[in-house]
Amino acid sequence: MSAPVSAHDIELVSPPGRGPRILIYSHDTFGLGHLRRSRAIANRLIQSHPDASILIISGSPVIGSFDFAHGVDYVRVPGVVKLPDGSYTTHSLNMALDQAVAMRQGIILESCRTLSPDLVIVDKEPTGFRGELLPALAKLKADGARIVLGVRDVMDAPEALVPEWERKGAISALVEFYDAIWVYGLQDFYEPLAALPLPPAFRQRISYTGYLRREVPTRRPLTRYPRLTRRPFILVTPGGGGDGHEMIDWVLSAYEHDRHLPNPALIVFGPFLARESRARFLERIALLPDVEALTFDSGMEHLMNAAASVISMGGYNTFCEILSLDKRALIIPRRSPRLEQTIRTEQACRLGLIQYLDGANLHPGAVRDPMEMAQAIRALPDQPLPSSAFLPNMLDGLPRIDTLTAPWLGRPQMTVRRRVARTGVAE
Template sequence: MTALRPSPPGPGEPCRILIYSHDTFGLGHLRRSRTLANAVARALGARVVVVSGSPVADRFAFAPGVSAVRIPAVTKRVDGGYASLEPGRALSETVAARAALIARTAESVRPHLVIVDKEPTGFQGEILGMLERAAAEGARLVLGLRDVLDDPVLLAPEWARKGAGEALARLYHEVWVYGVARIHRPLEGLDLDPGIADRLIYTGYLRRDLPPPSPGRAWPPLAEAPFLLVTPGGGGDGAALIDWVVAAYEADPGIPLPALIAFGPFLDVETRTAFLARIARLPGRLSAITFDSEIERLMQRAAGIVAMGGYNTFCEILSFDKRAVLVPRTEPRREQEIRARAAEALGLVRVLSEAGGRAPERMAAALRALPVQPEPSRMVVPGLLDGLDAIVARVRALVGPSGARLPDAVAEAVPEPLPEAVS
């Protein structure tokens, strides 16, 4: 691993941070990267650029000082492989275009710190060249990991194939785990360089705040009174959860609270249309929206949450202290199931497993009990939501000259133009 010291910001110069988010599926990586970027920009006056492969990156608001560069999107196929989102374009061509745009962005930003989300080498190795150049110029490199990656038995061969462990040992100065060890240790069971343990920092989960409301924002009518929020995240793999909830309301007219279903932007149109037809037959008990870039506001307002248990949703459940029923997916990764079971063991949520069958009565019973479950805050887990404060402290330590505080007043700084930037 490089031993170069970073070139610290000069007097009055903003710290420059590049965050890479590969975003091949869903909203999780983009939303986590956005949370980090906004927090660091607000706390330290840093200039932060998020490089994202999400096709909906421009539908989210960022804090002053944060901008996004959207790279060509790829999509995950049913068989687990990947393809370019642009029809007729070879995946290799898309990866080459992504790598070139990432490199140009890094050359423009000249980051003091690079934070990579989840993938040490990027999608199909696309960031390796950029990381090596940034490190040679003195940038600090950090790998940020959600609390759970996958079952080590499945993760180990994947990391070996990608050269992830070698890249982690050779290039990265620190590894931040956005969670607590009591819930999961994501690198345990992997054959990694022993020195990586000394660079590993558990930050705690990333506390979420309510975003500023959009002008003229109105609540869905069903949300004007107590309701349950059903959210499968991006929605690309959430049809089974939605179907189970709708079936429960169809079977049990006595469920005490109505439910608002947020389909997510990636639920396919045909499936969404079929759900809407069923929901229309239950007026006043079910309603639906496709997408809300301020979903935190609906979560904060809801009496309870029904979700699959992705990382961001779990952070929001904890942050807004919401009773929750999690229905985790188990394919192609066990990430959600591992997180949900560990959280249930600590008394933070209730888990409803599809392994017991998807009888409507099982979901109906969970929905009836949800409003009287204990809130997560009744269970004391030290450091549970300290993530953003810990990350701001680590940025100061890594980039500030001799650990000194970074300049605050840089909101007026005019960023250099970036390729294909959306903000």
């Protein structure tokens, strides 16, 4: 009787006429970070494997606003959103959250069955949103797919991350289903999983890729930019915008109190900023000759490349863009519901990559000093460029992912068989 086949004993066997198949799971309960990270990885992998088929499973309501390379497509599952108290609800459907999760789970499982991927990259959540990924993981593992967890450089404070992962059963899922963990950052910058009680043997499967470099797309967006972008300007971006109200308010107050700031500002609200907040901000901006606004731009790389400097909240993707395009940046990191942005920002400031203001000022009801922001804006042109403080291999994330996937995707999988044993006999 043959012994069970484990994922580490599987040899990938090339079938004729079939390119690699890759599935990327991005649960997307809030903001744009997971989606934009998954898109960057998918577009890179399709460059290296033009015959591949890559499917992104996402809950983002704005995924259709982004361009994807030929060979990359997506399936959108019903969206869910995080409420201010940390709980979740459905984004659009008038049904209970448990029913929406069951629907998402079914779509994910059927997508896995139909695609039959060789490689699966799971973004951040080892078990998926509320465990929705577990049935698919069992199916994928049985079929011999390689399964990787990809996590950003910082997850949360250890005292919050450890109980969260224990509650979700994330560590047991990692050990049972996953072949590797990729950290999209540098070990010298931060070790996001250091506090987790991972088995020593499994900890050897962690690879630090470096940050994911962003390039300016050759295709120009259709968005018409305001005239102030024809001279040096500050790009103000709260990412998705769902929690960006306080940061935008603080920046606007600086321009209202100091009418002689050296550079104009272009504020990109983000698609998730509340409509009421956007309307109130536009009323204030109409009175400021040196401030303009856009609601959303899916080609933010173009805007950031044109900007003289950036003010942001310090999410992972914006941080990658700041490093990639070598922009002087002022970051105001949020402190809730996670300390992720604060930890990243403090580490980056310690290394001399950016400057920051205390994110405690973003708490609703906080008293924010307009002149503190104005002073920080005035200091932006004198900051060193981030490139003067880069760590080795800082932006090598995408090439590193190419290297890590080459043994798996060089010969796409159709059938599963054992590797040849030392006796030279294949089963």
